[in-house]
Amino acid sequence: MESFADILLGLGDKLAAHVVLAASAIALGIGVALPLAVWASRSAAVSRVALGFASLVQTIPALALLALFFPILLSLRAVFGEGLPTLGFLPALLALALYALLPILRNAVTAQANLDPGVLEAADGVGMTGWQKLRLVEAPLSAPFIMAGIRTASVWTIGAATLSTTIGQPSLGDPIFAGLQTQNWALVLAGCFASAGLALVTDLLLGLIERGLADRKRWQWAGGMLAVVLGLSAALAYQSGGKNDDAIVIASKQFSEQYILAQLIGSQLEQAGYEVEYRDGLGSAVVHNAVTSSAIDISVDYTGTIWTNNLKRTDNPGRDAMYETIRQWEAEEHGVRVLGRLGFENAYAFAMREDRADALGVATLDDLVPVAGQLTVGGDPEFFERPEWDAVREAYGMRFGETRNFSPTFMYNALRSGAADVISAYTSDGRIAADRLVVLEDPREALPSYDAMVMMSPRIAGDEDVAAALQPLIGAISVEAMREANFAVDREGEGKLSPKAAAADLAARIGL
Amino acid sequence: MSAPDPSKNPILTFDRVERRYGDDDEIIAVGGVDCSIEARSFVALVGASGSGKSTLLKMVNTLVTPTAGRVLFAGEDVTTQGQSQLRRRVGYVFQGIGLFPHFSVGENIAIGPRLAGETLSSERIGELLSLVELEPDMASRVPDELSGGQRQRVGVARALAGDPELLLMDEPFGALDPITRDALGEKVRELHEKLGLTTVMVTHDMAEALLLADRVLVMDAGQLVADATPRELLMGDGGDIAQGLVSVPRQQAEKLAAMEGRLA
Numbered sequence: 001m002e003s004f005a006d007i008l009l010g011l012g013d014k015l016a017a018h019v020v021l022a023a024s025a026i027a028l029g030i031g032v033a034l035p036l037a038v039w040a041s042r043s044a045a046v047s048r049v050a051l052g053f054a055s056l057v058q059t060i061p062a063l064a065l066l067a068l069f070f071p072i073l074l075s076l077r078a079v080f081g082e083g084l085p086t087l088g089f090l091p092a093l094l095a096l097a098l099y100a101l102l103p104i105l106r107n108a109v110t111a112q113a114n115l116d117p118g119v120l121e122a123a124d125g126v127g128m129t130g131w132q133k134l135r136l137v138e139a140p141l142s143a144p145f146i147m148a149g150i151r152t153a154s155v156w157t158i159g160a161a162t163l164s165t166t167i168g169q170p171s172l173g174d175p176i177f178a179g180l181q182t183q184n185w186a187l188v189l190a191g192c193f194a195s196a197g198l199a200l201v202t203d204l205l206l207g208l209i210e211r212g213l214a215d216r217k218r219w220q221w222a223g224g225m226l227a228v229v230l231g232l233s234a235a236l237a238y239q240s241g242g243k244n245d246d247a248i249v250i251a252s253k254q255f256s257e258q259y260i261l262a263q264l265i266g267s268q269l270e271q272a273g274y275e276v277e278y279r280d281g282l283g284s285a286v287v288h289n290a291v292t293s294s295a296i297d298i299s300v301d302y303t304g305t306i307w308t309n310n311l312k313r314t315d316n317p318g319r320d321a322m323y324e325t326i327r328q329w330e331a332e333e334h335g336v337r338v339l340g341r342l343g344f345e346n347a348y349a350f351a352m353r354e355d356r357a358d359a360l361g362v363a364t365l366d367d368l369v370p371v372a373g374q375l376t377v378g379g380d381p382e383f384f385e386r387p388e389w390d391a392v393r394e395a396y397g398m399r400f401g402e403t404r405n406f407s408p409t410f411m412y413n414a415l416r417s418g419a420a421d422v423i424s425a426y427t428s429d430g431r432i433a434a435d436r437l438v439v440l441e442d443p444r445e446a447l448p449s450y451d452a453m454v455m456m457s458p459r460i461a462g463d464e465d466v467a468a469a470l471q472p473l474i475g476a477i478s479v480e481a482m483r484e485a486n487f488a489v490d491r492e493g494e495g496k497l498s499p500k501a502a503a504a505d506l507a508a509r510i511g512l
Numbered sequence: 513m514s515a516p517d518p519s520k521n522p523i524l525t526f527d528r529v530e531r532r533y534g535d536d537d538e539i540i541a542v543g544g545v546d547c548s549i550e551a552r553s554f555v556a557l558v559g560a561s562g563s564g565k566s567t568l569l570k571m572v573n574t575l576v577t578p579t580a581g582r583v584l585f586a587g588e589d590v591t592t593q594g595q596s597q598l599r600r601r602v603g604y605v606f607q608g609i610g611l612f613p614h615f616s617v618g619e620n621i622a623i624g625p626r627l628a629g630e631t632l633s634s635e636r637i638g639e640l641l642s643l644v645e646l647e648p649d650m651a652s653r654v655p656d657e658l659s660g661g662q663r664q665r666v667g668v669a670r671a672l673a674g675d676p677e678l679l680l681m682d683e684p685f686g687a688l689d690p691i692t693r694d695a696l697g698e699k700v701r702e703l704h705e706k707l708g709l710t711t712v713m714v715t716h717d718m719a720e721a722l723l724l725a726d727r728v729l730v731m732d733a734g735q736l737v738a739d740a741t742p743r744e745l746l747m748g749d750g751g752d753i754a755q756g757l758v759s760v761p762r763q764q765a766e767k768l769a770a771m772e773g774r775l776a
Contacts, residue, residue: 118608124575125606126624126670127599136623140614216614216654 007175007190012238015194017170019235022161022198025093026154029100034146037108038134047109054102062160066095066167070286087286087295092164092171099160100153107149111142144214151206158199162191166283168251168290172198177281182256182489182499202228247275248460251296253284256489256499257346257428257482261300263503265454265470268512272469285309292334294459298470302346304450306330314387319449326453335458339467340474344428344482347450348388350377351425351437353415364441368422369396376402378411378420388447389424395446428452428479430487452477476510484509522548522584523678523710524572529581531567531734537579541567543734544581549727551677554704554711556721558757559731565714566607568731569680572712573602585678600624603671603709607683609663611655617641617666618651624674632673640669643703661692668700672707679704681713685720697724719761722746730754 040047057065069091077084084090115138123133162173172195179187205224212221250266252258259280266276279296288310290296306326307313317325323341330336350365362368368375377400383389384403392398400422406414412431414420425432427439427450454473460466485506488497497505525548533539542564549555557565570576571583574590583590590598611620621640622632638648644665655663664684671679681700685693701724704711715721721728722742730738730753738745738754745758 116608116610116613118606118610119612121575121608122606122610122612125573125599125604125610127596127627129596132627137612 004186004190007186008194011172011175011190011194014170014172014174014191015198016235016238018158018161018172018195018198019232020239021089021092021164021169021171022096022154022158023232023235025096025157025161026100026150028093028097029104029153029157030150032097033101033104033149034108037105037112037146038138040105040109041112041138050105051102051109054105057098058102062095062099063163063166065099066092066163067283067286069095070167070289074289085295086293087168087290089169091167092161092169096157096161096164100157103152103156104146104149107152108142108146111145112138114145115141144210147206147210147213151203151210154202154206155199158195158202162195165281166254167286168279168282168295170279174280177254178259178499181254181281182259183492183496184498201231205231247277248298248466249277249279249296251279251282251287251290251299253287254281256430257486258300259499260485260489260502260506261342261452263500264473264506265298265300267503267507268469268473269466272465274466274469291455291457292336294457297457297460299455300342300452301455302450302452303341304347304448307448308387316391316445316448318445319451322449323451323453330455335461337456337461337467339454339456339470342452342454342473342477343475344452344477344479345450346426346428346452346482348383348386348424348447349427349442350392350422350440351415351432352422352440354436354438356421357438357440362440363438364443365392365396365398365446366443368440369398372398372400374401375421376400376404376419377422377424378404378406378414379424380408380411381405383424391446391448392442395444428482428486430483430485430490433480433483434487434491452482472512473510476512477506481506481509521551523551523586524549524712525584525587526568526571527582527584529568529571529578529583531564531571531576532579540734542571542578545731545734545736547729547736547739549710549712551710552708554701554724554726555713556725556728557712557714557731558716558718558721558728560716563731564734565731566682569682569712569714572678572680573599573604596627600628600674601677603674603676603679605664605667605671605679605681605684607686609660609667609687611663611666611670613655615654616651617653617655617658620655620666621651621670621673623670628674636673640673641666643672644669645699661688661696664688664696665699668696668703672703677710679709679711681711683714683716685715693720700724718757719764722758722761728754730757 036046036050040050060068070086073084073086073091077086119137119141120133123137128136161171162176164171165173165177172191175187175191179185179191205227209221209224212218212224248269250262252262262278262280266278269276282290287296287299288301288306291299303322303326307322311326311329316322327338330338350368352362357363360371362371379389384405404414404420406420411420411423411425412435415423415437416435425437425439431437432439454470456466485502488495488502488505489499526545529542529545530540531542533541545568557569559565567576571578572585572590574595577591585593585598585602612623615623618634618637621637625632634651637651641648641650646662646665646669650662655666658666664687667684684700685696688696697720700711703709713721713725722745725742727739727741728745729736730750732753738750740750740754744750745754748755750758
């Protein structure tokens, strides 16, 4: 495992992206809030509506607000054309700017309302026009209060910007999300440390500007502003310097297997001489759209997921037919190239303890039917609502004695302790191997297949060199190999690996 | 009320001026005031709170606009003159003083000319400060560092910075202690003479009006109820409301005189 200091030093590009995103969002927030505040100070109705709206936005969790911009921008493509990005910088910018609105707006409106009426009357009395009054009197007297609002907004925005990782915008959330999923606490801490440090420094500098404005000390606020501008310029310079439009962007969803496969694909491409970038921890729903719009270039998705979520199919034509249908549909509908299947499935399957399966003489779901009435089945919270559950009961006429819900981690514990006899496991889960579980075969193919496939965005779909570099992975990863790699990342204590190290082991195992 | 005397030169004329408020204009702040003010006179506008005297004053430099009637300044309707140009010719001293806290004393004084695109020299600022008996080097201080009396002196200097023809004062000494108030009152009267100003001062203090003004207008419920010289008022003219206001300082003076008599 890398040391904390090494991780922290390696976050330069994430920090630069974070700074640019947060600063842009705050700037946009200021740009909207200040004119709105001026308007609100001249009309009570505008003030009520604007503050009401900003407060309403604030009640939406930041994570949801970020995700909401995806469908909003998608529908706006009807107006602005297909070039409108639905992921990454733009939605993150818009959501965070909305979030920054309230503290700035509220402070600006309050500052205006609390200006000394005698001073305002004097401004009229000496012959100021409305604009002169705003510029010479209202703005400078409100400035310290507005600055306090900008400070609050900045700290919020820098914190909330970590969530933009989920919609494909690089930020300091990348190490946090990756670390949480792979239980790499050094990575989580490094991300939190960097983000909190950035928030503190920003707060300090803006505080300096605020006090400088309040005390009317020009050097103080000008110095603070200079420091802020320098920091921003450095971030911008770093970002534009490190930017490579030719780099191939590899996405991963928020679980260990995805991080490992992304690293495996990345190292293959790097060996072939390509520059790669990782977009880790994307929301599951976001990944497919990202690859069809070339916001990312390579993802690993699962046949069953695409089948239900994107093709909206509920039937099960069998593993190969399902894959072939998806491959054609992706090519025709989106121009996405499905390069091939990696060789393993991450499907729902029924698993039992080895000793229990032996004792009952169960190896397939057919074997389970006569004894199911005396058994307890455990599933994750959504399993018993999913079509897979209905399909199994229908195909085999299965009737269990009892059904119980567990969170995924406790599901395996329940099996170990005997609280459940059978569970709905995930076939590539490392705990299947670690706990020596038996995965029951599904001869009637009631459970749809979840074959892992490599998807290539329209941008690189025709690139035969990329395809050739990844060809050795196709059909090469057995479910046993994947389970082992997953377990190495998911486990605690001795032998725990980073996704990168697990990917290297996996590569060695499959002979790359 | 007597018609304005054409031989005298009215610089300010109120022509059936009305100001109403409320959704149906049911609240009358000023209800039809007819009156002329000659150049170089010092007029006090006296009345109880809510009598409409401040509103009447504000209609002169269009801080408030009349709902009916006209205010003529040098023969011209004030609402048709350029607002900023008008306000430069009319110095205004505010009840709340209204210095800009983020400007230095000098910048406060120079604001009127600055708005007109002129820069006031530091000599001129020093001169204006001297006029109100402040040290010229006070120009670099900020209002928060001054006492109440000093601030209002700066307020007067600011009103005089544009060489106005007309000086309007809205309860200018209301927030000051009696000694400062007395001294500043004398000073303003002196400047009025020296600079050849026409001055209209709103006050609720009849004693102040009697001591400083050439002419006292008394307002009640939006109407002008008396128009007399201090001498006439002391003689008992001007009607019941005016005499009610005059009786307060008179009785105070009589009581003080009686106390002095007993002591002597």
